[in-house]
Amino acid sequence: IKRITTHILQEMKGRGEKISMLTAYDFSMARIVDGAGMDIILVGDSASNVMAGHETTLPITLDQMIYHAASVVRGVKRALVVVDLPFGSYQGNSSEALRSTIRIMKESGAHAIKLEGGMEIKESVIRVLSAGVPVMGHLGLTPQSIYKFGTYAVRAREEAEANKLIADAKMLEECGCFAIVLEKIPAILAKRVAEEVKIPMIGIGAGPHVDGQVLVLHDLVGITKDFNPKFLRRYADVHTIMTEAVSQYIADVKNKEFPTEQEGY
Ligand code: KIV
Ligand code: NA
Numbered sequence: 001i002k003r004i005t006t007h008i009l010q011e012m013k014g015r016g017e018k019i020s021m022l023t024a025y026d027f028s029m030a031r032i033v034d035g036a037g038m039d040i041i042l043v044g045d046s047a048s049n050v051m052a053g054h055e056t057t058l059p060i061t062l063d064q065m066i067y068h069a070a071s072v073v074r075g076v077k078r079a080l081v082v083v084d085l086p087f088g089s090y091q092g093n094s095s096e097a098l099r100s101t102i103r104i105m106k107e108s109g110a111h112a113i114k115l116e117g118g119m120e121i122k123e124s125v126i127r128v129l130s131a132g133v134p135v136m137g138h139l140g141l142t143p144q145s146i147y148k149f150g151t152y153a154v155r156a157r158e159e160a161e162a163n164k165l166i167a168d169a170k171m172l173e174e175c176g177c178f179a180i181v182l183e184k185i186p187a188i189l190a191k192r193v194a195e196e197v198k199i200p201m202i203g204i205g206a207g208p209h210v211d212g213q214v215l216v217l218h219d220l221v222g223i224t225k226d227f228n229p230k231f232l233r234r235y236a237d238v239h240t241i242m243t244e245a246v247s248q249y250i251a252d253v254k255n256k257e258f259p260t261e262q263e264g265y
Pocket of ligand 1: 046047084181204215
Protein backbone atom coordinates (compact mmCIF):
# COMPACT_ATOMS: atom_id res chain seq x y z
CA ILE A 1 0.00 0.00 0.00
CA LYS A 2 1.24 3.47 -0.89
CA ARG A 3 1.33 5.74 2.15
CA ILE A 4 -0.41 9.12 2.09
CA THR A 5 2.08 11.99 2.32
CA THR A 6 1.64 15.74 2.64
CA HIS A 7 2.70 15.97 -1.04
CA ILE A 8 -0.09 13.61 -2.10
CA LEU A 9 -2.60 15.77 -0.18
CA GLN A 10 -1.39 18.85 -2.06
CA GLU A 11 -1.82 16.97 -5.37
CA MET A 12 -5.34 15.99 -4.33
CA LYS A 13 -6.24 19.64 -3.82
CA GLY A 14 -4.66 20.41 -7.21
CA ARG A 15 -6.90 17.94 -9.02
CA GLY A 16 -9.99 18.69 -6.93
CA GLU A 17 -10.10 15.31 -5.16
CA LYS A 18 -11.62 15.76 -1.69
CA ILE A 19 -9.54 14.70 1.30
CA SER A 20 -11.09 12.42 3.95
CA MET A 21 -10.04 12.83 7.59
CA LEU A 22 -11.37 11.25 10.78
CA THR A 23 -10.19 10.92 14.36
CA ALA A 24 -9.07 7.71 16.06
CA TYR A 25 -7.55 7.21 19.50
CA ASP A 26 -6.70 3.52 19.75
CA PHE A 27 -5.29 0.58 17.79
CA SER A 28 -8.53 -1.28 17.03
CA MET A 29 -10.42 1.76 15.75
CA ALA A 30 -7.39 2.99 13.79
CA ARG A 31 -7.23 -0.39 12.00
CA ILE A 32 -10.88 -0.07 10.97
CA VAL A 33 -10.58 3.57 9.87
CA ASP A 34 -7.32 2.99 7.96
CA GLY A 35 -8.62 -0.23 6.43
CA ALA A 36 -11.62 1.66 5.07
CA GLY A 37 -9.24 3.96 3.17
CA MET A 38 -9.13 7.20 5.20
CA ASP A 39 -6.56 9.72 3.92
CA ILE A 40 -5.73 11.39 7.26
CA ILE A 41 -6.23 9.98 10.77
CA LEU A 42 -6.23 12.63 13.48
CA VAL A 43 -5.29 11.67 17.01
CA GLY A 44 -7.34 14.61 18.25
CA ASP A 45 -7.29 16.09 21.70
CA SER A 46 -11.04 15.41 21.47
CA ALA A 47 -9.83 12.20 23.15
CA SER A 48 -10.18 14.35 26.27
CA ASN A 49 -13.95 14.37 25.64
CA VAL A 50 -14.79 11.05 24.00
CA MET A 51 -12.17 8.80 25.60
CA ALA A 52 -11.64 10.38 29.04
CA GLY A 53 -15.06 11.99 29.61
CA HIS A 54 -13.81 15.52 30.26
CA GLU A 55 -16.05 18.46 29.38
CA THR A 56 -13.34 20.21 27.36
CA THR A 57 -10.09 19.37 25.55
CA LEU A 58 -7.99 21.31 28.08
CA PRO A 59 -7.19 18.58 30.67
CA ILE A 60 -5.57 15.99 28.36
CA THR A 61 -1.80 15.73 28.85
CA LEU A 62 1.08 15.26 26.43
CA ASP A 63 1.77 11.80 27.91
CA GLN A 64 -1.85 10.80 27.33
CA MET A 65 -1.75 12.10 23.73
CA ILE A 66 1.42 10.09 23.12
CA TYR A 67 -0.25 6.92 24.47
CA HIS A 68 -3.21 7.41 22.10
CA ALA A 69 -0.93 8.30 19.17
CA ALA A 70 1.37 5.30 19.58
CA SER A 71 -1.69 3.01 19.76
CA VAL A 72 -3.11 4.51 16.55
CA VAL A 73 0.19 4.35 14.65
CA ARG A 74 0.43 0.59 15.34
CA GLY A 75 -2.92 0.13 13.57
CA VAL A 76 -2.24 2.26 10.46
CA LYS A 77 -0.69 1.15 7.15
CA ARG A 78 -1.75 3.90 4.74
CA ALA A 79 -3.18 7.05 6.32
CA LEU A 80 -1.17 10.10 7.32
CA VAL A 81 -1.29 10.19 11.14
CA VAL A 82 -1.59 13.71 12.62
CA VAL A 83 -1.43 14.32 16.38
CA ASP A 84 -2.84 17.33 18.26
CA LEU A 85 -0.42 19.20 20.49
CA PRO A 86 -2.47 19.42 23.71
CA PHE A 87 -3.30 22.62 25.56
CA GLY A 88 -0.31 23.93 27.47
CA SER A 89 2.31 22.07 25.43
CA TYR A 90 3.10 24.79 22.87
CA GLN A 91 1.37 28.14 23.45
CA GLY A 92 3.64 31.11 24.00
CA ASN A 93 6.85 29.10 24.05
CA SER A 94 8.34 27.83 20.81
CA SER A 95 11.02 25.77 22.62
CA GLU A 96 8.30 23.89 24.46
CA ALA A 97 6.37 23.45 21.19
CA LEU A 98 9.42 21.85 19.60
CA ARG A 99 10.13 19.70 22.67
CA SER A 100 6.51 18.47 22.77
CA THR A 101 6.59 17.75 19.03
CA ILE A 102 9.84 15.79 19.25
CA ARG A 103 8.39 13.65 22.05
CA ILE A 104 5.29 12.90 19.96
CA MET A 105 7.34 12.04 16.86
CA LYS A 106 9.88 9.85 18.69
CA GLU A 107 7.55 8.10 21.13
CA SER A 108 4.54 7.50 18.86
CA GLY A 109 5.89 7.27 15.30
CA ALA A 110 3.25 9.71 14.02
CA HIS A 111 3.83 11.73 10.83
CA ALA A 112 2.73 15.29 11.66
CA ILE A 113 1.33 17.52 14.39
CA LYS A 114 -1.56 19.97 14.57
CA LEU A 115 -1.85 23.07 16.71
CA GLU A 116 -4.53 25.69 17.20
CA GLY A 117 -4.25 29.38 16.38
CA GLY A 118 -2.75 31.97 14.03
CA MET A 119 -0.37 34.88 14.63
CA GLU A 120 -0.25 34.04 18.38
CA ILE A 121 1.60 30.78 17.73
CA LYS A 122 3.65 31.76 14.66
CA GLU A 123 7.01 31.26 16.39
CA SER A 124 6.01 27.77 17.51
CA VAL A 125 4.89 26.84 13.98
CA ILE A 126 8.17 28.06 12.48
CA ARG A 127 10.25 26.24 15.09
CA VAL A 128 8.46 22.91 14.60
CA LEU A 129 8.63 23.20 10.81
CA SER A 130 12.35 24.01 10.99
CA ALA A 131 12.84 20.62 12.71
CA GLY A 132 11.35 18.94 9.63
CA VAL A 133 8.00 18.04 11.14
CA PRO A 134 4.90 18.75 9.00
CA VAL A 135 2.44 21.10 10.72
CA MET A 136 -1.33 21.31 10.27
CA GLY A 137 -3.02 24.52 11.40
CA HIS A 138 -6.45 24.86 13.02
CA LEU A 139 -8.51 28.07 12.82
CA GLY A 140 -12.06 29.17 13.59
CA LEU A 141 -13.69 27.54 16.62
CA THR A 142 -10.50 26.30 18.28
CA PRO A 143 -11.71 24.28 21.31
CA GLN A 144 -8.61 24.95 23.43
CA SER A 145 -9.77 28.60 23.53
CA ILE A 146 -13.34 27.81 24.62
CA TYR A 147 -13.08 29.91 27.79
CA LYS A 148 -11.97 32.90 25.72
CA PHE A 149 -14.92 32.44 23.31
CA GLY A 150 -17.38 31.55 26.08
CA THR A 151 -19.59 29.71 23.56
CA TYR A 152 -19.44 26.93 20.94
CA ALA A 153 -21.26 29.18 18.45
CA VAL A 154 -20.04 29.74 14.86
CA ARG A 155 -16.86 31.88 14.67
CA ALA A 156 -15.82 34.65 12.27
CA ARG A 157 -19.29 35.90 11.40
CA GLU A 158 -18.05 39.47 12.03
CA GLU A 159 -15.77 41.11 9.48
CA ALA A 160 -12.87 41.75 11.88
CA GLU A 161 -12.64 38.11 12.97
CA ALA A 162 -13.09 36.92 9.37
CA ASN A 163 -10.26 39.15 8.18
CA LYS A 164 -7.99 37.89 10.95
CA LEU A 165 -8.82 34.28 9.99
CA ILE A 166 -7.90 34.94 6.35
CA ALA A 167 -4.64 36.62 7.40
CA ASP A 168 -3.86 33.74 9.78
CA ALA A 169 -4.47 31.15 7.03
CA LYS A 170 -2.15 33.01 4.66
CA MET A 171 0.47 33.31 7.40
CA LEU A 172 0.30 29.56 8.15
CA GLU A 173 0.67 28.82 4.43
CA GLU A 174 3.69 31.12 4.14
CA CYS A 175 5.30 29.48 7.17
CA GLY A 176 5.03 26.14 5.37
CA CYS A 177 2.06 24.35 7.00
CA PHE A 178 0.73 21.49 4.81
CA ALA A 179 -2.98 21.97 5.58
CA ILE A 180 -5.40 23.80 7.88
CA VAL A 181 -8.53 22.65 9.72
CA LEU A 182 -11.33 25.22 9.56
CA GLU A 183 -13.83 24.61 12.35
CA LYS A 184 -17.36 26.00 12.54
CA ILE A 185 -17.13 29.11 10.35
CA PRO A 186 -19.52 30.40 7.66
CA ALA A 187 -19.37 28.32 4.46
CA ILE A 188 -18.83 31.43 2.34
CA LEU A 189 -15.75 32.38 4.34
CA ALA A 190 -14.35 28.83 4.20
CA LYS A 191 -14.87 28.84 0.42
CA ARG A 192 -12.95 32.08 0.07
CA VAL A 193 -10.04 30.80 2.20
CA ALA A 194 -9.91 27.51 0.24
CA GLU A 195 -9.68 29.54 -2.97
CA GLU A 196 -7.14 32.11 -1.80
CA VAL A 197 -4.83 29.73 0.05
CA LYS A 198 -3.11 26.98 -1.93
CA ILE A 199 -2.66 24.38 0.83
CA PRO A 200 -5.63 22.07 1.57
CA MET A 201 -8.41 23.39 3.85
CA ILE A 202 -10.11 20.62 5.83
CA GLY A 203 -13.51 21.64 7.16
CA ILE A 204 -15.67 20.66 10.13
CA GLY A 205 -18.85 22.67 10.14
CA ALA A 206 -17.30 24.83 7.40
CA GLY A 207 -19.56 23.83 4.50
CA PRO A 208 -18.90 21.91 1.27
CA HIS A 209 -16.57 24.34 -0.55
CA VAL A 210 -13.35 23.24 1.13
CA ASP A 211 -10.73 20.65 0.14
CA GLY A 212 -11.71 17.94 2.63
CA GLN A 213 -13.79 17.09 5.68
CA VAL A 214 -13.02 15.92 9.21
CA LEU A 215 -15.30 14.50 11.91
CA VAL A 216 -14.88 12.83 15.28
CA LEU A 217 -15.15 9.03 14.90
CA HIS A 218 -17.45 8.54 17.89
CA ASP A 219 -19.86 11.14 16.48
CA LEU A 220 -19.81 9.71 12.93
CA VAL A 221 -20.67 6.16 14.03
CA GLY A 222 -23.15 7.29 16.69
CA ILE A 223 -21.38 6.20 19.87
CA THR A 224 -21.96 9.68 21.27
CA LYS A 225 -25.65 10.61 21.58
CA ASP A 226 -25.89 14.01 23.22
CA PHE A 227 -23.83 16.01 20.68
CA ASN A 228 -26.01 17.07 17.77
CA PRO A 229 -24.68 20.12 15.88
CA LYS A 230 -26.08 20.77 12.40
CA PHE A 231 -22.77 19.89 10.73
CA LEU A 232 -22.70 16.34 12.13
CA ARG A 233 -23.94 13.49 9.94
CA ARG A 234 -24.33 10.17 11.78
CA TYR A 235 -23.56 7.20 9.54
CA ALA A 236 -24.50 4.53 12.09
CA ASP A 237 -26.20 4.06 15.44
CA VAL A 238 -23.49 2.13 17.23
CA HIS A 239 -24.86 3.27 20.59
CA THR A 240 -28.04 1.27 19.95
CA ILE A 241 -26.21 -1.69 18.35
CA MET A 242 -23.85 -1.99 21.33
CA THR A 243 -26.58 -1.48 23.92
CA GLU A 244 -28.66 -4.28 22.32
CA ALA A 245 -25.64 -6.62 22.16
CA VAL A 246 -24.60 -5.97 25.75
CA SER A 247 -28.19 -6.24 27.01
CA GLN A 248 -28.62 -9.58 25.22
CA TYR A 249 -25.39 -10.85 26.81
CA ILE A 250 -26.61 -9.83 30.28
CA ALA A 251 -29.94 -11.57 29.68
CA ASP A 252 -28.22 -14.74 28.39
CA VAL A 253 -25.95 -14.88 31.46
CA LYS A 254 -28.86 -14.34 33.84
CA ASN A 255 -31.03 -16.92 32.02
CA LYS A 256 -28.15 -19.44 31.89
CA GLU A 257 -28.33 -19.39 28.07
CA PHE A 258 -24.66 -18.40 27.81
CA PRO A 259 -22.46 -20.32 27.63
CA THR A 260 -23.82 -23.61 26.31
CA GLU A 261 -21.98 -26.93 26.81
CA GLN A 262 -20.59 -26.48 23.26
CA GLU A 263 -19.06 -23.14 24.23
CA GLY A 264 -17.00 -24.78 26.97
CA TYR A 265 -14.00 -27.15 27.08
O1 KIV B 1 -9.55 17.05 18.34
C1 KIV B 1 -10.25 16.94 17.31
O2 KIV B 1 -11.03 15.97 17.14
C2 KIV B 1 -10.12 17.97 16.27
C3 KIV B 1 -11.01 17.87 15.07
C4 KIV B 1 -12.44 18.09 15.40
C5 KIV B 1 -10.55 18.77 13.98
O3 KIV B 1 -9.31 18.83 16.41
NA1 NA C 1 -8.36 18.99 18.45
